[in-house]
Amino acid sequence: MTLAGTMAPNFIAQTLSVVNAQNSVALADKPRALIVVQMGGGNDGLNTVVPFGDSTYYNVRPTIAIKADEVLKLDDQLGLNPSMKGFKELYDNGQLALIRGVGYPNPNYSHFRSMEIWQSGEPENTIKNGWLGRYLESLYDQGKGDLANKIGMAVGDGGQGGGGPMAFWTSKTMVLSYSGGDQFQFKGDPAVPTDKEAQLAAAKRIYGLTNSNSVADYIRTAALDALNASDSLDKIAKTYKTTAQYPQQNKFADRLKTVAGLLASDFGARVFFVPTDGGFDTHFNQLANHGRLLGQVSDGLAAFYKDLAEHGLADSVMTMTFSEFGRRVSENGSKGTDHGSAEPMFVISGKNAIKGGLYGQQPSLTDLDNGNMRSSTDFRSVYATLMKNWIGTDPASIVGGNFPTLDFVK
Amino acid sequence: MGNPLDNPQIRAAHLLRRAGFGGTPTEIEAYAAMDYTAAVEKLLNFNYDGNLTFNLERKLQETNYTASVAEMGYWWVLTMIRSHQPLQEKMTLFWHGHFTTAYSKVNKPVPLLTQNQLYREYALGNFGELVKKVSRDPAMIEYLDGQSNKKGKPNENYARELMELFTIGIGNYTEQDVREAARAFTGWSYRGRAFMFDKNQHDSGSKTFMGQTGNFDGDNIIDIILSKKATAQHIATQLWTFFAYPNPEPALVNRLSDVFFNSKYDVKELMRNIFLAPEFLSEKAYRALVKSPAEYVVGMLRQLGNSGLDENVARALSLQGQTLFNPPTVKGWDGQLAWINTSLFFDRVNTATSLTASRGNQYKFDVVAPIQDKQLDSGDKYIDYYLNTLLDGQYNPDMKSALLDYTNAGGTLNINDLKLGPTDRNKVLATDSKLRGVIHLIMSSPDYFLK
Numbered sequence: 001m002t003l004a005g006t007m008a009p010n011f012i013a014q015t016l017s018v019v020n021a022q023n024s025v026a027l028a029d030k031p032r033a034l035i036v037v038q039m040g041g042g043n044d045g046l047n048t049v050v051p052f053g054d055s056t057y058y059n060v061r062p063t064i065a066i067k068a069d070e071v072l073k074l075d076d077q078l079g080l081n082p083s084m085k086g087f088k089e090l091y092d093n094g095q096l097a098l099i100r101g102v103g104y105p106n107p108n109y110s111h112f113r114s115m116e117i118w119q120s121g122e123p124e125n126t127i128k129n130g131w132l133g134r135y136l137e138s139l140y141d142q143g144k145g146d147l148a149n150k151i152g153m154a155v156g157d158g159g160q161g162g163g164g165p166m167a168f169w170t171s172k173t174m175v176l177s178y179s180g181g182d183q184f185q186f187k188g189d190p191a192v193p194t195d196k197e198a199q200l201a202a203a204k205r206i207y208g209l210t211n212s213n214s215v216a217d218y219i220r221t222a223a224l225d226a227l228n229a230s231d232s233l234d235k236i237a238k239t240y241k242t243t244a245q246y247p248q249q250n251k252f253a254d255r256l257k258t259v260a261g262l263l264a265s266d267f268g269a270r271v272f273f274v275p276t277d278g279g280f281d282t283h284f285n286q287l288a289n290h291g292r293l294l295g296q297v298s299d300g301l302a303a304f305y306k307d308l309a310e311h312g313l314a315d316s317v318m319t320m321t322f323s324e325f326g327r328r329v330s331e332n333g334s335k336g337t338d339h340g341s342a343e344p345m346f347v348i349s350g351k352n353a354i355k356g357g358l359y360g361q362q363p364s365l366t367d368l369d370n371g372n373m374r375s376s377t378d379f380r381s382v383y384a385t386l387m388k389n390w391i392g393t394d395p396a397s398i399v400g401g402n403f404p405t406l407d408f409v410k
Numbered sequence: 411m412g413n414p415l416d417n418p419q420i421r422a423a424h425l426l427r428r429a430g431f432g433g434t435p436t437e438i439e440a441y442a443a444m445d446y447t448a449a450v451e452k453l454l455n456f457n458y459d460g461n462l463t464f465n466l467e468r469k470l471q472e473t474n475y476t477a478s479v480a481e482m483g484y485w486w487v488l489t490m491i492r493s494h495q496p497l498q499e500k501m502t503l504f505w506h507g508h509f510t511t512a513y514s515k516v517n518k519p520v521p522l523l524t525q526n527q528l529y530r531e532y533a534l535g536n537f538g539e540l541v542k543k544v545s546r547d548p549a550m551i552e553y554l555d556g557q558s559n560k561k562g563k564p565n566e567n568y569a570r571e572l573m574e575l576f577t578i579g580i581g582n583y584t585e586q587d588v589r590e591a592a593r594a595f596t597g598w599s600y601r602g603r604a605f606m607f608d609k610n611q612h613d614s615g616s617k618t619f620m621g622q623t624g625n626f627d628g629d630n631i632i633d634i635i636l637s638k639k640a641t642a643q644h645i646a647t648q649l650w651t652f653f654a655y656p657n658p659e660p661a662l663v664n665r666l667s668d669v670f671f672n673s674k675y676d677v678k679e680l681m682r683n684i685f686l687a688p689e690f691l692s693e694k695a696y697r698a699l700v701k702s703p704a705e706y707v708v709g710m711l712r713q714l715g716n717s718g719l720d721e722n723v724a725r726a727l728s729l730q731g732q733t734l735f736n737p738p739t740v741k742g743w744d745g746q747l748a749w750i751n752t753s754l755f756f757d758r759v760n761t762a763t764s765l766t767a768s769r770g771n772q773y774k775f776d777v778v779a780p781i782q783d784k785q786l787d788s789g790d791k792y793i794d795y796y797l798n799t800l801l802d803g804q805y806n807p808d809m810k811s812a813l814l815d816y817t818n819a820g821g822t823l824n825i826n827d828l829k830l831g832p833t834d835r836n837k838v839l840a841t842d843s844k845l846r847g848v849i850h851l852i853m854s855s856p857d858y859f860l861k
């Protein structure tokens with residue numbers, strides 16, 4: 001597994017330019033990576049990035065508004081939810097870009113359709129491939145199909161009942177799904193451990209038989225990928241060391257630690273999709289859960305970047321968060337919020353790689369579209385920025401058109 | 411290569427995998443001997459039995475016992491394994507994935523088990539009546555926030571999913587319809603274990619829904635939804651996709667939805683037409699679907715024997731991506747290719763090993779009994795027997811070579827070595843292990859993952 005040495009040249013070139021420009025940690029052998037964090041369920045942007053300077057916010061949310069003296073202030077108008085101390089620290093450190101008011105035209109308020117839109121990067125038509133998958137396909141088209149399979153990885157169950165995240169779907173390749181732990185290996189009869197190798201050899205032979213049934217062929221491909229990766233992944237998981245203090249009882253943080261171990265290894269995975277644990281669909285009694293959910297994301301990513309820094313990787317790993325939609329401006333009758341629009345996105349990296357700060361426009365709470373905020377930045381602009389300025393590839397075919405880029409990448 | 415489903419044995423095995431959880435060799439034999447239409451009627455015509463096997467619900471009502479999600483799942487898995495009315499359990503599983511409700515939100519076993527019994531009772535009942543019952547079901551009301559859907563402060567959660575997922579499908583209603591339907595369901599609440607209509611919280615004002623205006627309540631909304639042909643099309647498509655193959659042809663959907671609509675949403679009539687459709691027995695349908703973890707595990711246990719199970723069987727389903735009584739989202743389980751990824755692959759095949767290699771005091775797979783019953787006195791006969799019973803005899807010949815080579819890898823396998831005395835303990839164990847390994851390898855094959 002010597003993929004690092006055969007990584008796509010554009011990754012390497014970009015990486016080198018960062019090293020030369022900043023003369024910081026040696027990154028030449030640590031190509032850039034992208035982490036996509038899914039906050040499924042529809043995250044309430046207004047209680048995440050709180051417009052505490054706007055009295056309308058307090059008028060329309062009489063029971064669930066976050067008090068001005070509790071928010072973690074970013075400026076004299078906006079502050080983070082009090083549970084997001086990790087993000088506040090990253091922000092103060094210049095490592096966090098907050099993009100406000102993100103969405104797409106004619107927002108859809110179905111969890112499933114809107115999640116498809118964000119993962120496919122295509123609001124107008126229903127298509128069956130994802131934006132990250134199209135990036136992998138572009139590698140395939142450059143004759144680097146072997147890399148395409150290895151660069152992407154889904155870590156943790158996306159809560160969609162299995163499969164892989166749609167963001168990675170392509171017609172040509174499938175990425176590994178891996179959750180860490182000791183379950184990612186073929187187990188033989190525990191009573192006769194010496195038989196395992198013979199059984200594994202037979203299994204590989206059976207999975208090697210092509211099958212005219214396309215579903216069976218899909219299964220055998222997954223089986224071979226799993227068997228081929230299992231030993232390396234197990235070794236990495238068992239030998240990875242860090243002094244970073246990841247939060248306990250936080251599955252999302254466990255996943256990030258797994259990602260850190262892989263990034264520090266020569267396994268070759270560089271584009272990760274990591275779902276948070278638990279849903280943000282806060283229709284009811286929101287205050288009881290929402291802070292905990294945000295804390296999980298904030299604490300987990302703060303520890304992750306400490307870990308990356310320890311391994312000299314913070315400046316080569318960029319993380320993006322998204323949710324399928326935001327929520328309604330006014331609270332509902334259940335101390336919660338119904339599905340809405342315009343959400344904040346967070347992008348995090350090392351301070352030599354990102355220009356931290358505020359991007360996009362904070363949506364108005366009074367100029368509404370049927371009770372919903374109007375977005376001002378298309379999510380495909382964020383995707384395009386990451387593809388063009390971070391990964392160094394032409395974004396047009398990946399995001400389906402020319403969307404203006406933002407300048408958060410240094 | 412002809413259509414395997416022209417063979418009566420394979421046709422019976424196919425029908426039992428789809429309408430149930432797979433047949434034992436004896437069941438397949440019995441169904442193969444019947445006329446196909448009679449076999450379908452036998453599966454369709456069961457009597458409602460609310461007291462299947464070990465009735466956990468009754469236990470819960472007698473005592474103050476609270477069940478974990480694994481205990482509930484274990485009870486249901488046993489019911490799936492042992493029911494003589496497999497289609498009733500299969501439909502219950504379908505409705506559970508359709509009208510989802512999750513333990514993670516409801517947090518109480520009794521409402522979920524009561525809901526489960528509703529799905530069992532309405533397994534092949536009238537869909538319109540079922541929608542009205544579900545709309546009054548305490549577990550559902552809790553799950554989709556009906557309790558807090560109040561006059562003047564509607565909560566749209568149920569109204570949206572009622573249309574998007576439970577009935578007419580996305581694209582057939584507007585955001586305004588969602589808001590108006592939510593108003594119509596205000597005050598639909600529950601107290602204790604029963605539905606309660608809270609008149610004071612009901613918005614009795616005029617609503618305009620799907621082009622009609624009136625002082626609608628929830629039932630009026632449901633009636634309007636049912637009056638649209640798109641509802642019949644959506645449900646017929648979902649049932650076909652669950653039972654036959656994905657992406658049904660438009661002409662087929664039209665045919666089935668006509669039957670469903672004209673029968674006033676009689677699910678039994680629709681299912682009869684699904685099983686009797688020529689497309690259901692077409693080559694395209696054979697092994698077109700990926701078994702869900704419930705189907706995979708219950709099918710294995712029906713074939714390997716199933717005494718001495720415990721709650722771990724429900725946990726095995728969870729590892730593979732299907733926690734019964736706790737679907738991941740309100741859409742239920744995506745199914746098909748979503749059951750497969752590199753991580754879930756290991757969870758699947760390692761579950762198979764834990765069953766085939768189990769010689770324990772609790773769950774135990776008896777490897778010897780079939781050898782004696784069927785006089786499988788050579789490795790070759792043994793492999794043939796299991797390729798026939800587990801894979802309908804439909805397999806790549808190279809797979810059999812791989813299995814033979816595996817059994818002979820440490821010296822030619824001699825089944826009679828199983829009978830050696832205690833001084834040859836290691837030889838007995840090595841032979842026993844190879845025989846278990848053969849079944850594990852077959853159950854780990856892509857074709858066995860399919861139904």
